[in-house]
Amino acid sequence: EVNKGTTRKIKITRNRYKGEENGVVREEKFLDIPIKPGWKEGTKITFEGEGDAADPHTIPGDIVFIIRDKPHPLFERSNADIIY
Numbered sequence: 001e002v003n004k005g006t007t008r009k010i011k012i013t014r015n016r017y018k019g020e021e022n023g024v025v026r027e028e029k030f031l032d033i034p035i036k037p038g039w040k041e042g043t044k045i046t047f048e049g050e051g052d053a054a055d056p057h058t059i060p061g062d063i064v065f066i067i068r069d070k071p072h073p074l075f076e077r078s079n080a081d082i083i084y
Contacts, residue, residue: 001035002035002037002038002039002067002069002077003037003038003082004037005034005035005036005037006035007032007033007034007035008032008033008035009030009031009032009033010030010031010033010065011028011029011030011031012028012029012030012031012050012063013026013027013028014026014027014029014050014051014052014053014060015027015052015053015054016052016053016060017053017054017055017056017058024054024055029050031047031050031063033045033065035067038080039067040067041067041068041069041077042066042067043066043067044064044065044066044067045064045065045066045067046062046063046064046065047062047063047064047065048062049061049062050062050063051063
């Protein structure tokens with residue numbers, strides 16, 4: 001996936017303030033995370049304003065995903081190279 005790039009769909013659950021009558025509501029949302037070819041471990045993808053917002057005076061937080069390499073049985077990453 002790091003070689004060719006991909007898009008990951010992640011389901012998040014967050015708290016959102018929905019007005020006086022509803023209060024704080026727990027809602028689910030899907031985020032599409034684009035992973036571009038060649039991204040290194042530690043690359044951060046930030047979704048601004050997609051986090052919790054518990055009251056009308058709070059700005060929703062950001063959600064940050066960090067790319068991590070998973071071991072592969074045949075391939076290994078060495079800087080910008082993929083070794084077989």
